[in-house]
Amino acid sequence: MKDKYELLNNNPVPCSPFSVPYSPPLPTPHSLLPLFFRSIALFTILYQLRFIADDLADTAVFAVALFIAAGAGLFLNEIKIKEKKINAFAGLAAIALVPWAARAFIAMPRLFVPGEAVGLDSLLLNFDRNNFVSLLPFYWTAASTLFSLRSRLFLRAAVIVDALLLIVISGIAHLSDLAVYRLPIVMIITLAGIVLFQALALLFSLPPELKVRKAERAIAAAMLLFLVFTGGLLFLKPSQQRAAQKGGGLLEPSCSVLIFRRFSGWTPKSA
Numbered sequence: 001m002k003d004k005y006e007l008l009n010n011n012p013v014p015c016s017p018f019s020v021p022y023s024p025p026l027p028t029p030h031s032l033l034p035l036f037f038r039s040i041a042l043f044t045i046l047y048q049l050r051f052i053a054d055d056l057a058d059t060a061v062f063a064v065a066l067f068i069a070a071g072a073g074l075f076l077n078e079i080k081i082k083e084k085k086i087n088a089f090a091g092l093a094a095i096a097l098v099p100w101a102a103r104a105f106i107a108m109p110r111l112f113v114p115g116e117a118v119g120l121d122s123l124l125l126n127f128d129r130n131n132f133v134s135l136l137p138f139y140w141t142a143a144s145t146l147f148s149l150r151s152r153l154f155l156r157a158a159v160i161v162d163a164l165l166l167i168v169i170s171g172i173a174h175l176s177d178l179a180v181y182r183l184p185i186v187m188i189i190t191l192a193g194i195v196l197f198q199a200l201a202l203l204f205s206l207p208p209e210l211k212v213r214k215a216e217r218a219i220a221a222a223m224l225l226f227l228v229f230t231g232g233l234l235f236l237k238p239s240q241q242r243a244a245q246k247g248g249g250l251l252e253p254s255c256s257v258l259i260f261r262r263f264s265g266w267t268p269k270s271a
Contacts, residue, residue, distance in 0.1 A: 035155065037201040038148065042144070043141075047063075052169075056129060057133035058130055065134040073144070073145025091143075095142040095146070107124050
């Protein structure tokens, strides 16, 4: 005797107009490629906070914190209890405890060392200093990585939130005033790279039902590169002028002439 579900599949019953349509669960990414593109863009965006913080954060510690956050999201997504993945609340609770567990691990040896311990005290102080800058980036990276692995919709929403985060950081901190962006071409390349990887994350996270062909993806990527390149050229001139007023930027032709005159002693002949 055939199973009743097989009979239903072979002889589908027409749906009643009053029946509730079936809603499939949220789709999950079929590959890690869109998450990889999104992670590159996110790391670049969050690293602007490291530039803004200056001496409050160390480069190596901030970078390691972001990598650990992404790894925590990947690890928590693979954990299973009784053949079931942990729920969202348990994942968020575990992510929230990671920085404080690391702090307790660093502070615990101090309990067994009486008297002065300059090395242990400075180590804990440096951790707290870096944790002040990297705590919120750590939480967002870990939580968004975890939920992006579970939902393609969340991945696309996270890309949009990342873009809004970049706009907020740029508006509050004025990235063009940072020393690392004294040359405007550096900021243009950075922003263009962020836009490129975010667009690639959105492109490769499209549901397979759309059946986007490889040729269409290649055309979309080429158009994106063209738009990024064109936007960079349009943005270069005003950025160059602002940077030149602050003592940086690419050399203007007039500046080149003045420098050449100074070191060569050449003066233009009057007509």
